[in-house]
Structures are given as C-alpha cells and as structure tokens.
Amino acid sequence: MKAAVIGIGLIGGSMALALKEKGLIEKAIGVDNNVTHTTKALELGLVDDINSLEQAVQESDLVILAVPVHAISGLLPRVLDLVDRQVVMDVGSTKAAMLEVIASHPKRSRFVASHPMWGTEYSGPEAAVKDAFAGRATVICNREESDKDAVTLVEDLYTTLGMHLVYMDAAAHDVHVAYVSHISHITSFALANTVLEKEREEDAIFELASAGFASTVRLAKSNPETWASIFMENRENVLDVLNEHISQLRKFKACLEKENIEYLAELMANANKIKRILK
C-alpha cells in the first residue's frame, strides 16, 4: 500500500514513520506547501518522496490529511474530487465543520473522519517521533457515512498502531475534546502569559519553577497556528468550556476574598474526584 501524507508536521510525520515501521505501507509520499518541511521530512526519512497533491493522491491507496484543521475544510473537497478507489482519512482535532463541508460530496463515503488522541507540545517534521500513538484512543466519527472497506482499513491501521477505537458522532466529539484537550491548552497558554506578564525577573522563575509548574504550563509551548486553527474550528464549544472554567476560577477568587477556607477546601476536595478518572 502507498500513502499520501498531506502535511508533514508532528502528526503527519509520526504517522508516516509508524505506518512504515509496522509494515502497513511500503511508500509514503509527502505533500506540503512548506519547502523547509518537505526538505526536512525527506532528510529525516519520514517520507520517501515529495509530490504535488494531485500526483500524490493519484499514486496512493490511502490519503492522510494532517494539515491544521482549518485547512482541512478547504482541502478535503479538492482531495475527494481526485479520488476514485482511494481511502481518505484525517487526523484532525475537530470534526463537525469539515464533515458539514463534504456532506453532499459524491465521494463523501471514501472519507473516514478520525482523531488519534496523541500529540506533544512540539511541531514540525523534526518533532515527529517513532512509537507515537500506541496505548492511546482514536475517535472515529460518523462511521455510518463511510464505506465499509474504508472504515475497515482505517480501523485496522489504528489497531495495528496499538490504539483502541472509540466511536462518536462529530458533534459529541467536538464537545468532548473541548473539555479534555482544548481547554487545557488555553489554560496553559494563559498561565504562561500570566507569569510572563508579571514576572520580569526571569532568573527567579527559572530557579523556583517546580515540577508542578512545568507540567501545568508545558502545553504553552504548543504551536500557535495549529491551536488557533483548532480553537476557531471548535469555537462555540471552546467558548462554553472557557466560560465555565472562568466561573470555576471565580469561585476560588470569592473564597480567598471572603477568607472562606471551608468552601475553598470543598472546591479542592471536589477536584480530587479527578483521581477516579486519571490514575
């Protein structure tokens, strides 16, 4: 099997590596507008060849869209226009908007919407790693709208990478990821800005920053373009969660202002319930 990987950054690059490592494909053809990325991807052996979108799709059995999510909506109809036998899948963090765009496309059923729940705070082809994905969940959305052979191919692919499958409709997916992924990124970015804004003495931060701070603020190193794209695509859900989060922070603020230590401890005891979910 040959795969076209459109967008060879952290996710596309790691996916190409994993598919070859597992023997799922014998050739990965990279497509990327960014020449620095294509040069680096070839140099690192992430892909075997670089080609135009049209030629890469034509030559492939599987097309993997791994560009920032706001670009998928524009690109996906173009890719489907080029498709006959191929299976097309994405690895994007939001789903509803892109599925709406292709809802009545004659080749809609060749597309399988998927979201492997893996990533790091780094970006670009040099951030691609071997052994990504394993042990994590992949969400497949609106499975019933895709051809059976296409779904089976994508399911087998993720299973071979060591992932377990979760099925959801696109709207539910977008709500869930707003809670378990997107809001974490916003809080991390905002926390970094909070500290950078007030702490001018960088040495002091550097000396005192403990492991807890580093872990909370780690995601603030993430790529702005990738995440601006995700937040805009999932705007309404992210706004809902962000409003809820601000009101939760306000409860802590009110406790401190009123010196209400009992309610403060209660808020934290409630937060401790996350232990049941995250071991």
Place this chain on the structure above:
Amino acid sequence: MKAAVIGIGLIGGSMALALKEKGLIEKAIGVDNNVTHTTKALELGLVDDINSLEQAVQESDLVILAVPVHAISGLLPRVLDLVDRQVVMDVGSTKAAMLEVIASHPKRSRFVASHPMWGTEYSGPEAAVKDAFAGRATVICNREESDKDAVTLVEDLYTTLGMHLVYMDAAAHDVHVAYVSHISHITSFALANTVLEKEREEDAIFELASAGFASTVRLAKSNPETWASIFMENRENVLDVLNEHISQLRKFKACLEKENIEYLAELMANANKIKRILK
C-alpha cells in the same frame, strides 16, 4: 545528630528518609497529632520513634517543621519557647506570615526559614519517597535574621541533599511562589472542576483524555488541607495572580467571540516565550 520531624506527611517523611540516607542524622523522632500518620510512619521506617512535641524537641539537635503552613504560625513560637541549643527550620510554602509572628521572639535567631521547591500531588506518610529534593532549588528567607551556625547547618543539609540554594526576603519569596507554584494549583483544581461539572459521561473523559490533559490537571489531585492552608497564608499575592490569570483568559475569550484569529495566534506566540525559561 538527632532530628525531630513535626508533621510526617509527604514532605516531612521524605525529608526524614533523605537525611538518614545521606547519614546526616542517626535518629528521626516523629511528632504528629494524627495517629494514623504516626503508625504508618513507624511502619514505613520514615522515623525511628514517635514522641510528644516537648520531648522530641528536647532530645533533638535539629527541629524540622513540616506541618501545613497555617499551622506553622501557631506552632513555631511554642517550639522556639522549648529551644536552647537546637536549630529549627521549616519546609513551608509561604514565609511572610510566620516570620511576622516570631519577629520579636527571643529565640528568633535559632530559626531558619526555608522552602525546598519539591513536592508531588500525593500526601501523607505513604506518599514519602526516597531521593526526593535532589536537583531542585531551596529558598532560604531572611538569612540575616538567623544565627550563623544555624544557617550553615541548614545550608549544608540542603546541599548534601543535592539542592541548590536561593536567597530571598520573605515578601519576595511569597510573591514568586504565587506565580510559579500556587496559581498552577488553582488552575489545575479549577480545570478539574470544570471538566467534572460538565462531563457527566466519565467514560468519555477516560477514553479521550490525552497526555496533555493529564499533565495540566495532575495537580488537582493535591491535598485540599495543605493547599487551602497555603492559599490563605499567601492570600493577597495569590489573589493578585489569580486576577491577572482571569484577565489573560478573558483575552482568549474575546478573541474567540470576535473571531480574531490574528490576536489569538499572537497571544499564543507570546506564551511560547516560556520555552526560554522551561526547557
């Protein structure tokens, strides 16, 4: 040297283990109001003996206060009343309030205020670990108010544990830790509450929660009593940082509401500067 460890939880227990491991003390005497803790601490070999505050101080050369910070202010004058030759140190997360309480105590100079920047999200004696502290910073506050022999003993102790020393006055310390530690805990607790509030389908969280979420929300597992105590002791600084953090979050909110993707990306590009500080 014999040490009295008052409060045998995560920090006190790990400290007792480390001091014995490094041969700095031949005996650790535990003091704790909580019988479950004292029983567990003996059972785990964190301390060699349990005794009353009075007897433990009398028998010791070094007294380590490792109780929640709001309790230190009450306990510290009592401990200093019992002291003649002994060195007294704390390991608490805030400093200004406790130093004010003992400012004119005749034995003030036997006390060294210190804050080793190490911890985990777990608590109690069973959370104590070997090889804690190494590689992190310890802040020593208001060094000039302590006797030279006392400061030297405490400095040598932390250096032997593999820590590097940072000197600050208590007020500056409390501001810095509000930024690099306390606010991280509040955002984590509030984030856990946000997700728990809205996500009733726990399986969905469990399935989809990626490494990024886990790292951002990890501190929400922390002990409510410990942290209520810290937040109240450092109330004004924490409120300042929390207000700043909420206003940073509001900037993200405004960008989403106004679909201002340029400013959104700019906010994140600014947050990326944290890379310079946290590798």
